[in-house]
Amino acid sequence: MTAPLTDPFARAITYLRVSxxxxxxxxxxxxxxxxxxxxxxxxxxxxxxxxxxxxxFVRMGVQKLRITGGEPLVRRGVMTFxxxxxxxxxxxxxKELTLxxxxxxxxxxxxxxYDAGVRRVNVSLDTLDPDKFARITRWGxxxxxxxxxxxxxxxxxxxxxxxxxxxxxxxxxxxxxxxxCAERGMDLTWIxxxxxxxxxxxxxxxxxxxxxxxxxxxxxxxxxxxxxxxxTGGPARYIRLGETGQKIGFITPLSHNFCESCNRVRLTCxxxxxxxLGQEDMADLRTPLRDHPDSGEPLxxxxxxAIRRKPKGHDFDYSRQRADGQMPRHMSHTGG
Ligand code: SAM
Ligand code: SF4
Numbered sequence: 492m493t494a495p496l497t498d499p500f501a502r503a504i505t506y507l508r509v510s511x512x513x514x515x516x517x518x519x520x521x522x523x524x525x526x527x528x529x530x531x532x533x534x535x536x537x538x539x540x541x542x543x544x545x546x547x548f549v550r551m552g553v554q555k556l557r558i559t560g561g562e563p564l565v566r567r568g569v570m571t572f573x574x575x576x577x578x579x580x581x582x583x584x585x586k587e588l589t590l591x592x593x594x595x596x597x598x599x600x601x602x603x604x605y606d607a608g609v610r611r612v613n614v615s616l617d618t619l620d621p622d623k624f625a626r627i628t629r630w631g632x633x634x635x636x637x638x639x640x641x642x643x644x645x646x647x648x649x650x651x652x653x654x655x656x657x658x659x660x661x662x663x664x665x666x667x668x669x670x671x672c673a674e675r676g677m678d679l680t681w682i683x684x685x686x687x688x689x690x691x692x693x694x695x696x697x698x699x700x701x702x703x704x705x706x707x708x709x710x711x712x713x714x715x716x717x718x719x720x721x722x723t724g725g726p727a728r729y730i731r732l733g734e735t736g737q738k739i740g741f742i743t744p745l746s747h748n749f750c751e752s753c754n755r756v757r758l759t760c761x762x763x764x765x766x767x768l769g770q771e772d773m774a775d776l777r778t779p780l781r782d783h784p785d786s787g788e789p790l791x792x793x794x795x796x797a798i799r800r801k802p803k804g805h806d807f808d809y810s811r812q813r814a815d816g817q818m819p820r821h822m823s824h825t826g827g
Contacts, residue, residue: 493791495552498766498801506555506725506755507548511541512566513760517593518629519615521655521684521699525629534761538568540780542575544758547790549579554586557613561760564596573607580608591615591653595631597639601646611649613680614640617657618664619671627660644675651740656681658701665709673735680727680740681706703741710739725749744768750804756797764797769805773797 496504514529515522536544545556556576563569579585588607594614604612616636618624624633643650652672654661661681672679683703707730710716715733726749727740757765762777774797779789 493550496548496795496798498798500751500801500803502751502753502801503552504754504756504798504801505553506557507545507553508557508559508755508757509541509545510560510758510760511536511558511563511569511572512561514565515560515562515593516565516595517562517631519593519631520627520629521657530761536760536762536777536780538572538575540762540777541572543787544762544776544780544790545576546579547787547794549584550787551791551794554584556585556588558588558590559592562593562595563590564592564600570600570603570607573604573609577608587611589613593628593631594636594639594643598635598642601639601643601648604643605646605648609648611651612643613651613653614643615653615655616640616668617654617661619667620664623660623664627657640675649677650675651678651680653680653682653742655684656701656703656706657684657699660699661701661706662709665706666713669710669732669735669737669739673732673737678738678740680742682742683744685744703743707741725753725755744805753801753804756801764794766797766801767805770802772800772802774800 498504512535517523518525518527545553549556558569558573560566566572573588576585576588580588588609589611590604590609591613592615594616597612597614614636617627619633621633624631624636640650652668654664654668669679681703684699684701707716710730710732714735716730716739717733719729719731719738721729725742726744727742729738729740731738753767757768758776759765759773762775762780763773764776765773774793776790776793776797779793783789
């Protein structure tokens with residue numbers, strides 16, 4: 492292993508989120524527009540390039556890889572990439588290989604993911620009502636996702652559910668989805684909707700915002716809640732429900748309270764490294780990767796130079812009901 496990655500604020504970078512595709516079989520309303528244009532294939536990192544890229548980060552101290560997208564499981568050949576990463580788990584350099592998925596392809600891939608060393612999977616699911624599910628995902632169908640979750644649990648994968656908190660939409664969902672997760676031994680995390688995408692100035696998006704403070708208040712009303720002090724270095728805070736033993740997480744990316752412990756960077760499917768989810772600065776890693784197929788050194792130098800530019804924090808701000816600090820990127824670009 493080469494010297495570990497540390498940013499100018501003495502934060503060790505140990506967590507890489509990798510988007511392996513910008514494509515998706517859903518069109519969730521808060522994430523994509525109905526008519527998305529996707530990148531031409533030559534722009535994407537090949538599976539072999541993804542391997543070289545991730546392996547460079549692992550050599551530099553990354554211990555956790557989260558594969559995302561777009562929908563990672565619609566990338567052709569993605570299991571070849573997962574299997575290639577198994578060697579880093581076997582060597583002990585990588586502690587965790589995981590993914591975030593909409594669950595639509597889990598029936599097909601759960602067993603192979605387990606065999607590749609994946610143990611935990613985040614599945615995004617906002618509602619258990621088939622009609623509401625179809626409305627929010629536009630192209631998704633709930634039974635397919637529920638079957639996928641079943642298959643994953645049978646294969647031995649631990650599932651955490653991520654639900655985006657949307658005013659009106661989620662309020663009625665909260666008790667039901669919480670109970671459903673408890674019955675299946677799954678933790679649940681609520682994500683505050685973020686100002687992403689070019690149509691962000693749109694008042695309807697701001698109207699969808701449901702503060703996680705209010706979500707938390709719902710739990711306090713209905714359950715005995717205990718704050719958990721653990722942190723993953725990310726934007727999630729957790730409580731435990733006394734009645735079910737479940738862990739409920741809250742991801743408030745719009746607050747700044749987690750930046751000081753940020754341990755992560757994000758790689759897009761085209762090889763751009765974003766050092767902060769809320770800033771536009773990025774580093775092109777594809778060029779040093781492609782220009783030097785036989786040497787990892789230029790790539791490692793580019794990674795180090797990028798980490799030296801990692802900002803202290805981000806600039807999201809909903810407080811004046813304007814999307815200040817808004818980002819022109821869609822979540823499917825940086826992978827959330
Ligand atoms: N397709 C996979 C999925 O849905 O889990 C992985 C990619 S998706 C971009 C990752 C996460 O970002 C999902 O949990 C999704 O709900 C969340 N997400 C997408 N757009 C968002 C937004 N505008 N604000 C907050 N979360 C968002
Ligand atoms: Fe696809 Fe995930 Fe975005 Fe939904 S949130 S459109 S499933 S990438």
